[in-house]
Amino acid sequence: MKDRKSIIPSSFNFNMAYILPSAGGWLCFGLVLTTLNFLVGRRDMVAELYGNIILTFCCLLGTHLIRMLIISSGRRASWRTISIRAFLVGVPLFALLMAVLITELNAIAMPERFVNSKHSLASGLLGLWFFMTILFGGWTGVYVSAIAMQKSNRAEVERLSLETALREAELRALKAQINPHFLFNSLNTIRALINEHPDRAQEAVLHLSLILRAALQSDRQLRPLREELDTTTHYLKLEHMRFEARLKVRIEADPASMDCLVPAMLMQTLVENAVKHGIGRTVNGGEIFIKSTLREGRCIITISNPGTLGVASEGTGLGLKNARMRLHRLLGEDARLILCEHNSTVTAELDIPAGKDDRNHTSR
Amino acid sequence: MIGTILVDDERLARVELRRLLETYPDVRILAEASHVEEAAALIQEHKPDLVFLDIQMPGATGFDLLERLEGALPEVIFVTAYDEHALRAFEFNALDYLLKPVDPARLTEALTRARSRAATQAVAAPTDQPTHKLGNSDRVFVRDGERCWLLPVGDIVMIESEGNYSVVKFAGNSPMLPRSLSSLEERLDPSVFFRANRSQLINLQKVRDVDLWFSGSLRVKLEGDIVVELSRRQAAAFRERLSL
Numbered sequence: 001m002k003d004r005k006s007i008i009p010s011s012f013n014f015n016m017a018y019i020l021p022s023a024g025g026w027l028c029f030g031l032v033l034t035t036l037n038f039l040v041g042r043r044d045m046v047a048e049l050y051g052n053i054i055l056t057f058c059c060l061l062g063t064h065l066i067r068m069l070i071i072s073s074g075r076r077a078s079w080r081t082i083s084i085r086a087f088l089v090g091v092p093l094f095a096l097l098m099a100v101l102i103t104e105l106n107a108i109a110m111p112e113r114f115v116n117s118k119h120s121l122a123s124g125l126l127g128l129w130f131f132m133t134i135l136f137g138g139w140t141g142v143y144v145s146a147i148a149m150q151k152s153n154r155a156e157v158e159r160l161s162l163e164t165a166l167r168e169a170e171l172r173a174l175k176a177q178i179n180p181h182f183l184f185n186s187l188n189t190i191r192a193l194i195n196e197h198p199d200r201a202q203e204a205v206l207h208l209s210l211i212l213r214a215a216l217q218s219d220r221q222l223r224p225l226r227e228e229l230d231t232t233t234h235y236l237k238l239e240h241m242r243f244e245a246r247l248k249v250r251i252e253a254d255p256a257s258m259d260c261l262v263p264a265m266l267m268q269t270l271v272e273n274a275v276k277h278g279i280g281r282t283v284n285g286g287e288i289f290i291k292s293t294l295r296e297g298r299c300i301i302t303i304s305n306p307g308t309l310g311v312a313s314e315g316t317g318l319g320l321k322n323a324r325m326r327l328h329r330l331l332g333e334d335a336r337l338i339l340c341e342h343n344s345t346v347t348a349e350l351d352i353p354a355g356k357d358d359r360n361h362t363s364r
Numbered sequence: 365m366i367g368t369i370l371v372d373d374e375r376l377a378r379v380e381l382r383r384l385l386e387t388y389p390d391v392r393i394l395a396e397a398s399h400v401e402e403a404a405a406l407i408q409e410h411k412p413d414l415v416f417l418d419i420q421m422p423g424a425t426g427f428d429l430l431e432r433l434e435g436a437l438p439e440v441i442f443v444t445a446y447d448e449h450a451l452r453a454f455e456f457n458a459l460d461y462l463l464k465p466v467d468p469a470r471l472t473e474a475l476t477r478a479r480s481r482a483a484t485q486a487v488a489a490p491t492d493q494p495t496h497k498l499g500n501s502d503r504v505f506v507r508d509g510e511r512c513w514l515l516p517v518g519d520i521v522m523i524e525s526e527g528n529y530s531v532v533k534f535a536g537n538s539p540m541l542p543r544s545l546s547s548l549e550e551r552l553d554p555s556v557f558f559r560a561n562r563s564q565l566i567n568l569q570k571v572r573d574v575d576l577w578f579s580g581s582l583r584v585k586l587e588g589d590i591v592v593e594l595s596r597r598q599a600a601a602f603r604e605r606l607s608l
Contacts, residue, residue, distance in 0.1 A: 181420075184445035185374070188464040192380035242374055283373075283399050283422045 022063060022143075030056030047110055054105045062098040062132065063139045066090040070144070079148070086140050095132035099125055102132075167329075178215045179272060182239075189242045200241065207238040215265060221330055222355075225292060225299065226258040228267045235268060236288065239275050246285025247275065257292040260299035261355045263330050269323055270303045270348045278305025278346065294354055301350040309341040327352070366479065369410060370396045371403040371426065372418040372443065377464065381416055381443065384466055388475060400424040404432050414439040414478050416462075419450045427512060430505035431542070435551070437503050437514065439478040452510065459514060497553045500569075506532055508539030518556070521570045521587050523548055525563040533590060558605060560584065560592045568605070 030052050037048045069090045073082050103125055186208055193201035214231040229251070236249050271288065279285045286306035293300050320339065327335045327350075335352040368391055370378045378396050385391050394410040397403035399421055407415065415438050417426040424432075426442060427450075442461035444450055451461070460474050484501065498504070500518030507513075515534060524531045525545035531538050541548070549557065549565055560566045566586060573585035582599040584592045594602055 180446040184464055185377075188380060188445060188466075189374070189376045191465045192376035192383070195383060196376070196379060242376065244375060280373075280420065281422050 018067070022067075023060060025139075026056050026060045026063070029059065050109050051106060054102055054109065058098040058102050058105075059132075059135060059139075061101075062094040062136055063143070065094050065097075066136060066140055067143065070147075079151075083144050086144065087137065091136045091140055092129075092133055095136050096129050098136075099128040099132050102128060178212060182272065185242060186238055189238075193241065204238055204241055207234040210234045211238065211268075214268075217264070220264055222261040223264045224258065225253075225260045225262050225267075225301070228262050228264065229253060229258075229290075229292070231265070232267055232271050232290070235271060236275075239279075243275075243279055243285060246282075247279050248285070248287040250287055250289045252289075252291045254293045257294040257299050257301075257354070259356050260292075260294065260352070262299070262301070262350070262352065263326055266323055266327065267301060267303070267350070269319065270350070273319065274303050274305035274346070274348070278307045282306065297354050299350075299352050299354040301352075302347055303350075304345050304347040306344060307346050308344060309339065309346055331355070366391050366414050366475075366482070367394045367410065367412045368392065368414040368416065369394055369403065369406055369412045369438075370416045371398075371400075371421070371429070372396075372416075373398050373421045374418075377418070377443075381466065384468060384471055387468075388472075390479075391475065400426075400429045400432070403429055407433060407438065412438050413482055414441065416441050416443050418442075419444045419447050427505070427507060430514075431507065433505070436498055437505060439482055440514065441474050441478060459512075498551050499553065500556065506539045506541060508537065511537075511539070513537075513539070517552065518567070518569065520557075520567055522567065522590055522592065523557075523565040533588070536588060558602065559598070560594050560602075561598060564592055566592055 033055070034049060034052050037052070038045065066086060070082055070086050073085055103121070186204070190201050190204045190208070193204055211231060211234050214227075233251070236247070240247050240249065271290070274288050278288065289302075289304040291302045320337070324337050327337055331352050336350070338349045338351070340347055340349070368385070370381055370393060372378050372381070375398070378398075382393060382396075385393060391414075394412050395406045397406050400423060403415075403417075417429065417440055419426045419442060430437060430440065440460070442450065442459060443464060443466065444461065445464040460477060462470055462474060498517045501516050503514045503516050505512065506515050515532070519534045520532055521535075522533045523545060524533065526540070528542070528544055530541045530543055530545050530548055532541055545563065545565060549559060552565070556568055557565050558568050566584065570587040571584055572587055575583040575585070577583045577593065580596040580599060582594040582602060584594060584602075586592065
């Protein structure tokens with residue numbers, strides 16, 4: 001995980017995931033061989049046992065050497081070259097080496113068994129080489145595929161965590177960020193109020209800090225409507241200081257709907273749009289009307305402002321598309337956001353399944 | 365004394381700007397406007413030297429106001445909270461702008477620049493011209509998509525008619541104006557701008573070369589390699605004008 005560049009991470013060198021199966025496997029191999037010898041009823045069991053211990057030890061040594069070869073070339077070469085090198089070079093070479101070693105060790109341990117001719121020694125060695133090659137080939141196959149599987153698992157985990165991080169970042173970006181135009185205008189308003197109405201300036205700072213805090217709390221994607229409406233109210237109070245008589249606000253919130261979970265700052269975005277298009281673009285302003293109801297397991301929130309859709313739709317298309325995408329990601333395709341115009345009033349309707357705040361959802 | 369008008373749809377924004385301007389004894393606020401219509405009327409009435417202009421206003425933008433104004437434009441300092449498009453236009457064309465909340469140091473700089481521009485203009489063109497024609501250093505507002513200019517009239521090389529619109533050519537640019545060529549000609553100084561033919565008005569100060577062409581007609585080469593042909597009748601008038 002830490003070292004993505006090397007194909008086989010260095011931590012794998014003395015990994016229990018290698019030592020246990022490999023040593024255990026060869027030990028089992030030796031035990032099975034001994035049991036078979038015993039069952040077949042070999043007379044010289046001590047000699048067979050010696051031979052099997054030597055064989056098991058040499059298998060362990062040989063495969064470890066093959067593994068060292070794989071790891072040493074793993075830092076530079078591609079996975080395919082490593083496999084080819086292991087099978088064509090490592091397996092036959094170390095099989096021969098071990099065959100010679102086994103023969104030598106056997107000869108040292110039991111010289112009385114090796115009084116035969118040179119010819120039979122050579123053919124015995126050849127047979128042993130063949131046998132060891134098959135054994136090592138099998139082992140290398142298992143080892144290489146285990147590594148490959150582990151590697152692909154790791155890649156999968158990496159891909160998944162990357163995707164999660166990406167989605168998280170995307171959601172954060174989609175979530176209504178503080179609109180700079182709003183922020184700087186508010187600061188300008190506050191600066192003017194400091195002289196004109198110091199107490200109202202203090203109030204405005206409080207509103208602004210509550211809005212900023214809500215926007216910065218990016219750890220929660222969903223939150224109860226109660227909190228969302230609270231932030232929106234602060235926002236509208238601040239905008240009222242800026243637009244003065246041009247902005248009127250009416251809120252009708254059904255108490256039953258207050259616990260519904262809504263995407264954080266989504267309502268804020270919709271209200272910001274309503275103020276921008278409905279109030280900011282007309283000389284006399286108008287009323288922003290917010291209403292929430294709970295009906296048949298669905299939470300319906302409407303935000304209305306005076307104006308028309310056609311004229312003011314440049315630029316808002318993207319914001320609306322983002323809001324919809326985020327809504328669908330958080331609450332499924334079942335959640336809807338519709339914008340419609342009727343009698344010179346634009347209404348945004350949010351129709352979402354009424355998921356209650358059960359403290360598990362909200363924590364992320 | 366600099367007579368100025370504040371244009372912003374937010375009362376508190378105007379209050380704030382007025383408070384900041386109180387420290388400059390030579391700045392006098394003639395009027396305040398909360399939208400473009402009101403601003404246009406007040407500017408015609410008071411003929412201010414300088415206008416502080418917000419961009420985003422109900423109904424029409426500050427740029428729309430400049431396009432709408434007849435006659436020579438006053439000095440303009442744009443004031444905006446945050447507007448990416450406008451900021452790009454300002455940076456590109458070196459127009460003067462202030463960001464809300466306004467930094468007093470920046471305001472002082474902008475005022476200094478506006479004063480010096482107003483001074484050079486006063487020297488270049490004697491005020492109280494009886495004709496109300498635009499002088500060389502008077503500026504007009506032209507816009508081409510996202511780019512815009514407060515263009516001194518003297519920089520215009522040629523104006524070409526295109527239906528009810530006119531294309532203004534200067535320094536490689538050719539933005540369109542929503543006015544007819546003849547209405548523009550009326551506002552320009554006839555001793556500087558010459559009607560070369562039915563669809564082209566040229567700046568005589570931008571003439572680089574004149575060639576004799578067929579049967580008494582002329583071929584005039586202007587700055588920026590713009591070539592204009594003059595009919596025999598117009599060529600005669602052209603000769604007369606240049607010999608004056």
